[in-house]
Amino acid sequence: MSGFLVEALDQLSRADGVRGALLVSADDGLVVAEAAMEGIEAAPVAALAASLAGRLLKVAETAGQAPPALIHLEATEGGLFIAVGEGGLLLVAITTPDANAGEVRLALLDGAGRLS
Amino acid sequence: MRAIEPWVEDPLRTFLQESASRVVLLMTSAGQVVAQHGFTRSMDVMSAAALGAGIVASSEEIGRIVGDAGLGAQAHQGSRQGIVLSPFMTPVGRWIALVVYGPETSLGLVQLFLGRMVTDLRVAAPVEQVTRPVLAEDFERDLNASLRSLFGR
Numbered sequence: 001m002s003g004f005l006v007e008a009l010d011q012l013s014r015a016d017g018v019r020g021a022l023l024v025s026a027d028d029g030l031v032v033a034e035a036a037m038e039g040i041e042a043a044p045v046a047a048l049a050a051s052l053a054g055r056l057l058k059v060a061e062t063a064g065q066a067p068p069a070l071i072h073l074e075a076t077e078g079g080l081f082i083a084v085g086e087g088g089l090l091l092v093a094i095t096t097p098d099a100n101a102g103e104v105r106l107a108l109l110d111g112a113g114r115l116s
Numbered sequence: 117m118r119a120i121e122p123w124v125e126d127p128l129r130t131f132l133q134e135s136a137s138r139v140v141l142l143m144t145s146a147g148q149v150v151a152q153h154g155f156t157r158s159m160d161v162m163s164a165a166a167l168g169a170g171i172v173a174s175s176e177e178i179g180r181i182v183g184d185a186g187l188g189a190q191a192h193q194g195s196r197q198g199i200v201l202s203p204f205m206t207p208v209g210r211w212i213a214l215v216v217y218g219p220e221t222s223l224g225l226v227q228l229f230l231g232r233m234v235t236d237l238r239v240a241a242p243v244e245q246v247t248r249p250v251l252a253e254d255f256e257r258d259l260n261a262s263l264r265s266l267f268g269r
Contacts, residue, residue: 028193029224047224095174 007058008111009035017073019078022092023115027116028084032089040094045080047082049092069112070105083108085115118266119151128153128159128237135229139216141165144209145172154216158263168214172203200226204234207241208259256265 005023011038012021020037022045029050034042068105071082081093081104084116091111093104117132118139119125124142128151133139141161147169155161172189174261179185189198189202200215200223217226 023226029222029228043224044228047222047228050222051225074222 004114006035007034008035012091012093012104012107012111015093015100015103017096018063018104018107019096020045020094021092022046022049022090024092026050026053026084026088026090032074043096046090047096049080050083050090052080053084054104057084070108072101074104081105083110083112087111087115089115091115094104117134117151117153120262120265121150123240123242124151124237127233127240130236131229131233134215134232135215135226136221136228137215137217139174139214141168141214143212143214144167145169145212149262150211155266158266161266164214169213171201172212177205191227193223198223198226200230202227202230203223206234207243208249212238 009023010023012018018036019044020040020041021035021045022037023032023034024046024101025032027050031046052073052079053071056071060067061090067084069084071080071084073080076097078097079095079099079101081095085091091108093108095101095104117125117128119142121130128140128142130238131137134152137153139152141152141155141164142150143152143165149161149165152161155164155186168252175190184263190200192199192201197216200217201212201222202215203212207210213230215226215230
């Protein structure tokens with residue numbers, strides 16, 4: 001795997017409260033690379049995260065807004081962060097409920113920047 | 117959607133709703149059609165079933181030659197739509213799913229919900245199914261009955 005992809009995933013997976021990090025093909029919803037996905041099935045997360053990101057991008061487009069750089073889905077038992085990178089890639093983080101959202105956002109945006 | 121076996125309908129309906137696939141064909145590994153959605157002509161169904169079963173059999177044979185028995189499931193990405201061809205085991209034998217999907221969904225979603233449909237089919241399958249040999253004298257009658265079930269005529 002390319003060094004910059006490994007770096008982006010490693011940095012993200014080291015952030016506080018990140019249970020897993022994924023690089024996902026936005027068009028296919030397939031896993032490109034993954035890190036620290038203990039107890040989490042990567043393929044379903046990738047497929048559903050890509051679907052969610054695709055729909056939200058369409059919503060933004062329909063509303064005449066700029067595409068979102070980052071998507072944050074907050075759930076009772078954790079969170080899902082998706083950063084939209086260049087080249088049809090998504091950087092995805094699955095977090096615990098007490099994760100430091102600010103740190104995760106920074107790591108995601110930095111990682112997504114490395115993908116371009 | 118049409119199915120020869122009624123217990124197939126719910127899992128297939130759920131798969132269609134969740135995956136947003138356009139066309140689905142479930143068949144036995146011999147190419148006998150079990151259920152279909154999206155086909156309008158019986159000839160197309162029979163051709164697709166025969167070709168799908170043939171492709172899976174060919175892939176598995178290539179896998180056997182190169183020492184990988186796991187070969188079988190495959191995905192073809194076209195410019196406007198994609199095709200997934202995936203063999204799987206059920207309590208009533210080995211089946212193959214042929215799925216055609218468009219840009220409104222993704223390969224990942226199709227694979228995800230295909231896996232769930234397989235699980236649902238295993239749960240829904242009858243515990244005991246009497247299998248009988250295919251006899252030449254029954255073949256045409258069975259084929260016509262299957263086509264009536266699949267196309268309602």
